[in-house]
Amino acid sequence: MKKTISLALLLAATLPAAAQTASVRPLALSAAEDYARQARYPQWSTVLELGAVDPLIADRQPSRQSALGAGGAGPRLTVWASTISALPGETVTLYAALANLQTAPRSLLDGLVGSSSTVSGARISGELVGERLGALGAVSYRDDGIAPDTIAGDGLYVARYTLPVDRTPALGTADSVMVKTQALLANNERRAVAGGFQFSNPAARLTGRYLDSVKNGNLVLAAEVEVLAPGRVYLTGTLADLADLPLATAQAAQVLQPGKQWMDLSFYGLAFHDRGVAGKLRLASVALSSTNGMPNALGPVIGNAHVTQAYALTQFTKASFADPALLETVKRLQLDAAGALPALLK
Amino acid sequence: MKLSMALRASLGFLLLAASATVQAAPCLIFVHGKQTDTNTYTSWTAARNYWKKDSGDFIREATKQFATSYYVVGYNGTNPYYGAQAAGEVANEIVNATNGGADGGGNRCAQTYANGGTFWVVAHSMGGAVMDYILGNNDASDPNYNYGGAPFSTVATRLAMVVTTGGAHRGSEGADAVCGDSSGGCNWAASWIQSCDTATYWLRSADDVQVRTYSNAPARNIYLTGGYEAIFGASACLSGEDDGVVQYASIFACNGSANASYNNSNACNNSYKQETSGFRNLDASHENHDDERNDVDRDTRKAIPDGIWMCGSVKCSPDTTVQSAMSTGKFISILY
Numbered sequence: 318m319k320k321t322i323s324l325a326l327l328l329a330a331t332l333p334a335a336a337q338t339a340s341v342r343p344l345a346l347s348a349a350e351d352y353a354r355q356a357r358y359p360q361w362s363t364v365l366e367l368g369a370v371d372p373l374i375a376d377r378q379p380s381r382q383s384a385l386g387a388g389g390a391g392p393r394l395t396v397w398a399s400t401i402s403a404l405p406g407e408t409v410t411l412y413a414a415l416a417n418l419q420t421a422p423r424s425l426l427d428g429l430v431g432s433s434s435t436v437s438g439a440r441i442s443g444e445l446v447g448e449r450l451g452a453l454g455a456v457s458y459r460d461d462g463i464a465p466d467t468i469a470g471d472g473l474y475v476a477r478y479t480l481p482v483d484r485t486p487a488l489g490t491a492d493s494v495m496v497k498t499q500a501l502l503a504n505n506e507r508r509a510v511a512g513g514f515q516f517s518n519p520a521a522r523l524t525g526r527y528l529d530s531v532k533n534g535n536l537v538l539a540a541e542v543e544v545l546a547p548g549r550v551y552l553t554g555t556l557a558d559l560a561d562l563p564l565a566t567a568q569a570a571q572v573l574q575p576g577k578q579w580m581d582l583s584f585y586g587l588a589f590h591d592r593g594v595a596g597k598l599r600l601a602s603v604a605l606s607s608t609n610g611m612p613n614a615l616g617p618v619i620g621n622a623h624v625t626q627a628y629a630l631t632q633f634t635k636a637s638f639a640d641p642a643l644l645e646t647v648k649r650l651q652l653d654a655a656g657a658l659p660a661l662l663k
Numbered sequence: 664m665k666l667s668m669a670l671r672a673s674l675g676f677l678l679l680a681a682s683a684t685v686q687a688a689p690c691l692i693f694v695h696g697k698q699t700d701t702n703t704y705t706s707w708t709a710a711r712n713y714w715k716k717d718s719g720d721f722i723r724e725a726t727k728q729f730a731t732s733y734y735v736v737g738y739n740g741t742n743p744y745y746g747a748q749a750a751g752e753v754a755n756e757i758v759n760a761t762n763g764g765a766d767g768g769g770n771r772c773a774q775t776y777a778n779g780g781t782f783w784v785v786a787h788s789m790g791g792a793v794m795d796y797i798l799g800n801n802d803a804s805d806p807n808y809n810y811g812g813a814p815f816s817t818v819a820t821r822l823a824m825v826v827t828t829g830g831a832h833r834g835s836e837g838a839d840a841v842c843g844d845s846s847g848g849c850n851w852a853a854s855w856i857q858s859c860d861t862a863t864y865w866l867r868s869a870d871d872v873q874v875r876t877y878s879n880a881p882a883r884n885i886y887l888t889g890g891y892e893a894i895f896g897a898s899a900c901l902s903g904e905d906d907g908v909v910q911y912a913s914i915f916a917c918n919g920s921a922n923a924s925y926n927n928s929n930a931c932n933n934s935y936k937q938e939t940s941g942f943r944n945l946d947a948s949h950e951n952h953d954d955e956r957n958d959v960d961r962d963t964r965k966a967i968p969d970g971i972w973m974c975g976s977v978k979c980s981p982d983t984t985v986q987s988a989m990s991t992g993k994f995i996s997i998l999y
Binding site (some may be wrong): 337338339340341342343344345347348351352355360361363365366369372375376377378379380381382383384387388389401402493494495497498499508509510511512513514515545551553566568569572585606608611613615642646650652653656659 | 688689713743745779780781801802803804805806807808810819820824825827837838839840842843844845859864867868869870871872873875876877879880882883884886899900902917918920921922934938939940943966971972973974975979981985986997998
């Protein structure tokens with residue numbers, strides 16, 4: 318089904334709305350603009366904006382989970398682990414913090430405001446349960462200044478758990494470990510929340526040997542990997558300049574057989590032109606995971622893994638990748654946008 | 664990296680030069696949220712009814728009284744987001760829709776992909792995590808490319824975009840509470856997180872289950888809207904603004920902590936998302952988690968940082984009231 322509109326109407330539709338009126342642009346037009354930008358890069362490597370954080374590092378920062386009492390009453394129990402993924406035999410530090418809300422419990426519509434003060438004297442315990450492995454163990458958190466705790470009575474409770482080697486997930490797989498944490502307050506109130514981390518047993522590891530070269534106008538970091546069992550592996554990394562400003566990301570995945578071999582991580586050359594950076598570059602972070610099923614078996618992030626030779630900007634491609642699928646979507650969205658009238662509403 | 668002026672001008676010219684003959688609206692493909700049973704997978708009617716309540720019908724409103732073609736997906740909402748009967752089923756149904764196949768109710772997209780059609784997904788709640796997983800694993804270099812043999816790459820090629828309403832992109836603190844055996848008077852029983860079933864387990868905010876841990880940036884944009892109307896009991900237990908089930912940090916796919924407190928003034932902008940690209944803010948509505956998908960509440964809408972609403976020639980300031988009585992279903996209808 319098609320319809321016809323005049324160019325004059327189309328022009329009027331794309332003009333800004335009156336100052337007092339809230340309107341929306343056709344979403345197709347916004348998306349087409351985004352995709353025209355994104356099509357300059359392949360999905361396996363993209364440039365980072367100046368000032369961006371290293372996405373691989375950001376992805377591996379443990380999130381915190383928290384729980385309040387009935388009606389949003391304090392104190393708030395917040396839990397987190399020292400890592401999002403740990404290997405067999407590795408010790409994970411588990412944290413739990415209890416903090417009062419200095420304001421009254423929030424109303425239904427207001428956000429929590431105000432600072433907090435910590436709460437000591439509670440009894441906090443944790444139960445570790447693997448999704449497939451089942452019950453793994455239990456821990457007691459302490460806030461008495463005795464290791465693993467460092468400061469008595471500061472409201473930060475600490476426990477440690479060493480992942481049992483005899484419960485290791487099959488090679489190349491991982492299990493999700495939920496940490497069910499309960500705090501019993503001095504007034505017998507209870508707080509409970511689930512945190513977690515991953516018990517990982519990747520079937521491949523980085524040996525620490527890297528080579529760099531330019532191929533087809535792209536910077537290729539070859540990483541030597543040691544594969545222990547056949548399967549799919551996923552390599553991802555972030556490149557930075559020597560001032561440690563993240564510059565570009567790249568990823569690659571392959572099915573590999575056991576043994577030592579090289580795996581290429583290719584950074585698209587246009588990134589160096591867009592950022593105006595060349596010379597020596599640093600592989601700021603890199604990680605290798607087994608991706609044979611969910612959850613993937615994450616390997617550790619290796620920081621400052623390699624510094625490349627010095628390269629001239631002219632060695633890198635200036636060409637847009639011109640992702641054909643994205644450009645086709647751009648074309649279709651432009652046609653859709655031409656048919657959409659901005660809503661002039663309020 | 665900024666879009667050059669030349670590129671902008673070029674796009675504008677292309678738009679105007681596209682000729683006066685224009686295509687029909689995109690086909691809308693609806694992907695529901697988490698369920699406590701398998702009804703929406705085994706019964707298309709249940710999947711269709713997910714979008715209705717009383718006289719309200721989200722799909723009717725979003726499709727401009729059914730003037731726009733649509734397709735309703737039903738998947739197993741008790742599966743984890745990555746499951747064969749969740750992401751796998753959704754991907755297969757999207758491919759069917761773009762091939763011109765009918766949904767369980769006989770609805771078809773007006774044009775196939777081969778004939779030039781465009782397709783938008785509208786996803787609610789867990790449907791957001793499902794789409795994150797599909798579109799973040801469509802390339803051979805992605806960690807879970809075409810996971811389980813599902814056609815994620817075909818979906819990414821054929822979709823134009825996704826709009827999520829109350830998307831659980833970073834999970835729900837409600838899931839953290841329920842799986843942690845918390846009662847705490849939070850009234851989770853009113854929602855889909857009544858128990859720590861498999862889907863709930865994988866909607867916790869811990870990193871070992873987060874979709875972003877297992878996905879790359881989405882291959883097509885995911886546009887974000889969600890509600891800030893409380894649900895009694897539950898909202899008091901969530902961080903910052905929320906829709907009674909999902910907190911803003913998750914609805915707006917924020918980077919950093921999944922339980923950071925955000926509101927309409929400071930919701931994370933487009934530069935601070937769970938992936939380096941592909942997530943874009945739209946707006947916020949005074950709706951709760953159910954209102955976001957059943958069109959029963961025509962309420963206030965607010966601008967948020969980097970949102971879509973324009974006040975004159977500039978973006979409306981965050982927290983500006985941009986509409987006084989508009990449902991999310993209606994909002995979808997004015998986006999195309």
